Amino acid sequence: MATKEDRPTRVSIDVRDLSKRYGSTVAVEQLTFRVEPGRVTGFLGPNGAGKSTTMRMMIGLDRPTGGEVLIGGRPYSQIREPLREVGALLDPSAVHPGRRARDQLLVLARSNRIPDRRVDVMLDRVGLAGAARRRLGEFSLGMRQRLGLAAALLGEPRVLILDEPLNGLDPEGIQGVRGLLRELAEGGRVVLVSSHLMNEMAVTADHLVVIGRGRLLADVSMTDFGARYGRGRVRLRTTRPERLGRALIAEGLTPAPAKGGAWEVADAQPDRIGVVAARERVPLQELALRSDSLEEAFLRLTAVSTDFTAEFTTDSGRKGAPE
CATH class of the missing domain: 3.30.70 (Alpha-Beta Plaits)
Structure with missing residues (x-):
C-alpha cells in the first residue's frame, strides 16, 4: 500500500511541451498547461482538437512524440498503485460485455489492493447497486458511464481525468455528476473534465483550458474567459x-x-x-x-481551429438546425 512518503503533499497535472504525431498528422503540438487542485478545469476544443489524445498521454495509453506529462511530479508509469492516485474515464465502452458490473470493479479493486467493500460503496454512489449482477453487454451508454465513474473513484484518487463523462446521461445523472465534480474539487482534488456540453461547463467549471488543432488557445478562469473572448x-x-x-x-x-x-x-x-x-x-x-454565452465565446475563439464544419440545411435548401 502506498505510504504518505509515496504520495506528494500537493498534486497537479503538468503538461510540458507535449506533442504527438501520427505520421504526417499532428494531433498535439507543444502543449503546455497545468491543472491545479481545488477547482474543476474544463478541457475544451472542437472535434479533432487533440483533447482525447492528450488525456490518453496523461495516463500512458499513448506515448508522446515529444514533451511529457507529470502527475504529482511523476509520470503515470511510475505510480505504483495508479487507481489510488489517478482516476480516469476515457472510454466507458472498453469493458468485456460478458462480465458483470460488480466483477468488473472487483478486478480493478483487487489489482490495486482496494478493499472489496469499496466496490459496493461506489456502485451505490453512482446508482448502480441494483444492477451489480447484470452483464455489461446489457448496459446502456448512460449505465456504462456511471460504471466508468465508479471505477475512476474506486481508489479515492486525488486526480480525476474524465473525457466526456456526461455523454448518455439523463438529466438526473448530469445533475448528479455536476454536484460530484464540485464536491471533489472543493475537497482539494484535481479535476480535469472534457465536454461538448457548454451549458454544463458554464455552471460546473471554474477554469478553462481550450485547445485547437493540438495547440493551446486559452488557459484562463471562467470569468476571464468571458471577459476576454466574449462580446x-x-x-x-x-x-x-x-x-x-x-x-x-x-x-x-x-x-x-x-x-x-x-x-x-x-x-x-x-x-x-x-x-x-x-x-x-x-x-x-x-x-x-x-x-455572450460560453458557447458563443468558445465558437468565436475556435473558429479558425475547427477541422470539421458543416452547414445544415433543410430539404428546401434553407439553413436550419439538424433534426
Missing part, C-alpha cells in the same frame, strides 16, 4: 425601430434583428444607445446589456 451586445425594443435604427447607424453602430421583435447592437453600451434614443425622442420598451 457584449445591447438588446432593445422600441415602437419606432426604423427611426432608431437609422440614428444608430449614423453613430457607427450596427443594429440587427433579434428574437421576440427585439434588436441587438454589438459592441455597444446601454447608456450610449439611451442617449441616441432620447435625442431622437424614440421610446424604449427594453434596454439591456447581454454578454
